Each structure stands twice: as structure tokens, then as C-alpha cells.
Amino acid sequence: MKLTVIGTGYVGLVSGVCFTLNGNHVVCVDKDEEKIAKLNQMESPIYEPGIEALIEMNLREGRLAFSSDLGESVRRSDIVILAVGTPSLPSGEANLEYIENAAAEVGQAMDGYKIIMTKSTVPVGTNEKIRQIIAANTPHPFDIVSAPEFLREGSAIRDTLHPDRIIIGIDNPKVEPVMRELHQGFTDKIVVTDIRSAEMIKYASNAFLATKISFINEIANICEKVGADVTEVAEGMGLDKRIGSSFLQAGIGYGGSCFPKDTKALIQIAGNVDYEFKLLKSVVEVNTDQRFMILDKLHESIGSLAGAMVGVWGLAFKPNTDDVRESPAREIVEALVKEGAIVKVFDPIAADNFRKQYDHPQIRWCTLPEEAAEGSDAVTLLTDWSVFKDIDLAKMASTMRRPILIDGRNLYTKAQIEGTGLEYHSVGRPSLGGLSGYSPMATAL
Ligand SMILES: NC(=O)C1=CN([C@@H]2O[C@H](COP(=O)(O)OP(=O)(O)OC[C@H]3O[C@@H](n4cnc5c(N)ncnc54)[C@H](O)[C@@H]3O)[C@@H](O)[C@H]2O)C=CC1
């Protein structure tokens, strides 16, 4: 089949590339000509392990192309996939400007029957709006499909090729066999449902995962006060199949381009039909507070931050991505700057993206994690990049002004910390080493 994918963000690019692997011809379209020029040079605009090799292979074999000419590409396609952004408006509602504009452009370009499939995350009812917009712009017949995307950044290719399930929301049963053919070889677990339910499945899934994270973060905060270890608690809970072990990693809270925006959008979706989603509101509130726990721990360990030197390890919202959208690191670094600290930051991939969004004379940009630690009063670990696991912590401790490590992602085990000379604080686990006396257990007693 011939496909056009509109938008070359994570979803558009990764799904476009992956759809070539089961025999389709794909044109990825973006109105950002710089992105298209880069892609034609086989350079990915996103950092995603494995993506450039797949782009190169498929371009060479003629199954993949990049273009900024939406009209021509749509006319040549059987299926048009909408994968443009749906960012938050200040109210929390999803901004549908990009998807509506793209729908209008598709309608204007159509010269015959097409299937229009939405992969962007859109509020319930949006696909019906898309239908109206397209119908207003073309006399030609078409069908609408809601096919929400569940990939995670950093493992996007594996998630796309081996998804837990594929959700297909349709209102014309004739489209089902085409959708099954399109996803051939990915998984047998294809749930065919109505369009509104498909739209809701996406928001409900993200909201549920965010709820798991805020839940375990609150358990972690209680663990600190009662002297329990949240990693042990999460393991014990997760073995119950009804609970499951994933998304129970306590830390500084969730970030990224989706959980923060989609939780807020679902609160708004509910609000629009006069339903107050109390649980989800609390999930968001807990998440917002959780990142500041790092600052509380810093204050407990070193007192005032004015004039202190603080190392920051990790700026991306999670490892294996250069994405800093809604990264908890942003607010933490800003708060450190505001309190007068000199902030020595390091991230293996995301530093440039972070710096484009936020820079300050008090920030020192480091090229090695050890450099960010040297001379510091404390190091805070904000992203669990695996590179941090390999650091010689004892050596690092000896170069710090005060050997304090605040691990916002529970990356290290007790055995890795013992004997390093570090005073170590993590999330929901007992503190180790050090003489500063920070002991939530002691405080609780
Ligand atoms: N980033 C992720 O991991 C995931 C994102 N999603 C959802 O997928 C959607 C897309 O997100 P991202 O991939 O992060 O997108 P993004 O926001 O990074 O990129 C969207 C791209 O669409 C292009 N675009 C916008 N309007 C266009 C038009 N009319 N014609 C051609 N190109 C146009 C923009 O130039 C941009 O390059 C969102 O709704 C998001 O919630 C869903 C699952 C995972």
C-alpha cells in the first residue's frame, strides 16, 4: 500500500519507517523544510536508537521518501496518517490547530477515495471534527480511523514493531481488513472498536500509567518517613499479576511531551462534560510536587543554596532521548539558579536541546559527569542514563567539595554506594553514609 504520514516527530517518523518494513511505500511529509532536508541527508531530527540505520536502509531501497509537498504525496496515497503535534493550550486542553489545518490540507489535496488515520493523541470527538473538515474541503469519499500510538521515546522502534496491542477505531467495517493488512506482522492483538472508544483508550492508558507513577511516588514519600524501602515495596507489589511491576519506579516524577499534557487534557475532557476527575487532578498535583523533593533534600544536606555549587546529572525527561519537553530537570535547575547556586550540568545527549530553552550565567555546561561533580557541594541525579552507572563514585567523591549524592531516580544500589565515602540520599529509601545527619527516619521518630 502507499502511505503518506504527516508530521515527522517521534510518532510520524517512527511509524512511517516501521510501516515500510512490512512492504508498504511511505512518504513522510513535514511543513518544516529544514527537517525534510535533514532527513533526505539521512539525518534524523530526533534522537532515537536505531532510527538512522532504518531511514538509510529504506531510503536506499526506495520504500521511504521525505517531502514537504503534502498535496502530491496525499494524491499518490491509499492511506494518509495524521501524526502532527497536539500540544497543551494554557487551559490544559489539547491544541487542535495543527491537526485541523492538516485535515483541511488533506481534504484540499484529495483526488479520490482515501483512508485518513489519526495517530496523534486527540480528545474524544476530534476524529468526527476531522471528518467534517475534510468533507468541507473535498467532494471525494473517505473513511476515518482512530489509531492511537503507544510507543515510548527511547524504545520507539521496538514498541512499534512489537506493540502490546494495536487499537483501531472505525465506523465502517470495510476498513478493518485494510487496517489488519497495514499492521501485518506487528502483533495479533488488534482491538477493533468504535472511534470514540479508541480516542478514549489512549488518554485512559496514559492517565493510568501516570497514576501508577504518582502512586508509587507517594508510597516512596511515606517509606522515607517510616523507614521502609520503596524499591522493595514496588518489587513485592509488582509480583502480583493484577498490579504488575512496570511503572512503579519512584523518582522525581514523570515528564515528557505526553503524560503531563495528556493528563491535563483528560481533566479538561471530563470537565467539558461536567465531570470532575478528582483522582487525576491529584496525580498531577503529586507529580508537580515530587520534583521539589530534590530541593528539600539539598536543603537538609547543605542548608542554603546561595553560593553553593550543585552538579546536575541528566536533563532529558528520561534516558535514551534528547527530548527535554516538560522535563522535571527544567524546574529543578531553574529553582537552583533562583536560590543562588552555581549549577554544573551534564547530559550525554540532551544538553543542547535544554540549553536552547533555558540558559543562565549561573549554569556551567559540562562535557563529562565527573566535571559536573568536581568541586561541587552536592550532585543531583535527575535522569537515569546508564552512563552514570559506570562512574567511579569513590574517585568522584574525592573531587567534590562535599561528597553528597542525591539520586532522584534510585539508580544505585546500597552495595555501589558503600565504601565510596558519599553521603547518599535517594527516593523512598534509607539514606546512606555521611555525617550531615539527614535522616528522615530520625525526623519521623
Ligand atoms: N512523542 C511521543 O513519544 C508520542 C507522541 N504521541 C502523540 O503523537 C502526536 C505527535 O507527537 P510527536 O511525534 O511528538 O510530534 P512533534 O510535535 O514532535 O512533531 C510534529 C510534526 O508535525 C509537523 N506538522 C505540523 N503541522 C503540519 C502540517 N500541516 N503539515 C505537515 N507537517 C506538519 C511539525 O512541523 C512537526 O515536525 C501528538 O499528538 C502526541 O501526543 C503519541 C505517542 C507517543
Ligand SMILES: O=C(O)[C@H]1O[C@H](OP(=O)(O)OP(=O)(O)OC[C@H]2O[C@@H](n3ccc(=O)[nH]c3=O)[C@H](O)[C@@H]2O)[C@H](O)[C@@H](O)[C@@H]1O
Ligand atoms: O503518549 C505518549 O507520548 C507516550 O507516553 C509515554 O511514553 P514516554 O513519554 O516516551 O516515556 P515513559 O517511558 O512512559 O516515561 C514517561 C515519564 O515517566 C517517568 N517514569 C516512568 C516509569 C516509572 O516507573 N517511573 C517514572 O518516573 C519517566 O522517567 C518519564 O519522565 C507512554 O509510556 C507511551 O505508551 C505513550 O505512547
